[in-house]
Amino acid sequence: MRTLARPLFGRTARRRWIHLILGGALAMPYVFVGEVVVGPLLGSDRFWGDLPVQLGSFAVGLPIAAVTSLFPPTRPLEAGAVRALCGVPPDALAHGPARTRAARGRTAAWFTLHLGFGGIISGMSLAVPPFAVVLIVLPLFSWLRDTRLALPEVLDHTWALALAPVAGVAMLLALAGCAAGCGALLARWAPALLGPTPEDRLAAAEARAADLAVRNRLARELHDSVGHALSAVTLQASAARRVLDSDPEFVREALAAIEDTTRRTVGELDAVLGVLRDGDAPGTAPAPTLAADLDGLLRRTRAGGQRVTATVTADPATLPPPLSREAYRIVQEGLSNVLKHAGARVEAALRIEAADGHLAITVENPLSGPCPSRPGGGHGLRGIADRVRLLGGTVTAGTVTGGTVTAGTVTADTVTAGPAEGMWRLHVRLPMKGPA
Incomplete structure (x- = not known):
């Protein structure tokens, strides 16, 4: 019933x-x-x-x-x-x-x-x-x-x-x-x-894509800025602890570098969170660029004991602002990977060159054992691939054997990490005009 x-x-x-x-x-x-x-x-x-x-x-x-x-x-x-x-x-x-x-x-x-x-x-x-x-x-x-x-x-x-x-x-x-x-x-x-209607579905898809793009941008910026800062601070504090009694001068330099890194990261975090607002608030720190902030990035990285050899033949001041910002984040993430996976006493090489209308960024460091992994890790290489894809460039990353990257190839669509044997190389080519 x-x-x-x-x-x-x-x-x-x-x-x-x-x-x-x-x-x-x-x-x-x-x-x-x-x-x-x-x-x-x-x-x-x-x-x-x-x-x-x-x-x-x-x-x-x-x-x-x-x-x-x-x-x-x-x-x-x-x-x-x-x-x-x-x-x-x-x-x-x-x-x-x-x-x-x-x-x-x-x-x-x-x-x-x-x-x-x-x-x-x-x-x-x-x-x-x-x-x-x-x-x-x-x-x-x-x-x-x-x-x-x-x-x-x-x-x-x-x-x-x-x-x-x-x-x-x-x-x-x-x-x-x-x-x-x-x-x-x-x-x-x-x-x-x-x-x-089809127009409504297209507008909804565009809104979802825009929202996803903002989320991905936030994820990349937070990972590259805060993640790099935490890795650098951890390495600097570890190095200072080891030589606390034998080298007080190095300890003072490491503590000063930690203070500078954290202060700068707070400014970068404020700039990243400005994306969530209707507009960047007055006084918000600008996003770092290769032209203005490369020297500080290298100084903070070296303060933790990391030996970085930098060869810069391109003039960062001539780069378009979007390209300069994204290139800075790529270099930052490359050095952050060196800090996390190679250790403080391994010498790394950074090369920034301009040729054939492209900006080439190469980060190399020797590795002797298996590439360490952590749960939820690996977002850095994917973030680099996303940035490179948006700029219309190419990226490869992996171990080098006989002068060729043979493992762990990274493309704009696929990111894998191979065994860390010999030399690890991250190589990025970005067009200096066009999608940037």
Whole structure:
């Protein structure tokens, strides 16, 4: 019994009934406007009790409603009501205003159907239940037949009086069936009339891509700036601890380098978090560049005991600002990998060259054992690959055998790390014009 009653009186059916009642409430202003037009034409000054005037007003009001539905807020408001009351999956409906003529036409069709079905069901919900209740209790209260309820004369017969309760219950079931049927039809038509158009899907995809790009940028910036700083500070503190008693001067230099690194990292972190704001706040530290910050990066790296030989034949001051910023992060991540995987007493070589319209960055360091790994690690090389892909360049990274990178090749789409045997090389080529 419960299974049979659920389509008519279940939660979904009740919520859809409420949705139809709201449609009827929205239709009332348009019906009143239609009555102003229809009443004089039919020579009637009464709305209530005059069925032709009511039907004519309803017929005139619906086209007016279709015209007003062309306003932009209509589709998001209607889609929100359908999500809340009709049991339609949220992804099946559009979120914003209609962007094209076809979408606006479908919105007008939906609004007209909602108000049309809603007006009919609302009228039935007002008229049918009282009459049905009178029929159900009529055999119990005979005096109701003598009141001014305008009951049909057929109810004066005994057999009709006995069947009146059955007719009342049937009328209530018919009302519930009509409401459930109209609600189901609207729920079925909603995705087609209020669903996202190809333009809406494209706009949503672009918004998701933009959000993902911001997230990836934040991840890269945080990894390269904060990750490098933590690696450098850890190495500097470790080196200072080992020579605390034997070389106080080195300890003072290491502590000064730690202070400088942390202070600078706070500024870089503020610049990265500025991406999350509506705009960079006044006074926010600018992002570091190869032209302005390479010397400081090398100084802080060497302060921890790392021996870095730098050969810079390109003029960083001539690089475009975006290229200079990304190149700095690539060099920073390359030196950070040296700190993490090669140790403080291994000599590393950094070369920054300009040739054939490209900026070449090479970081090399000798390795003697397996490349250490850590859970969740390996994001640095992927970050470099992402930056290089955005700049339209190429990148390789891996162990060098016979002058050729033979393991752990990195491309813009694939990042792997091979066994660390011999020399590890990171080589990046970036076009100095174009995508940068």
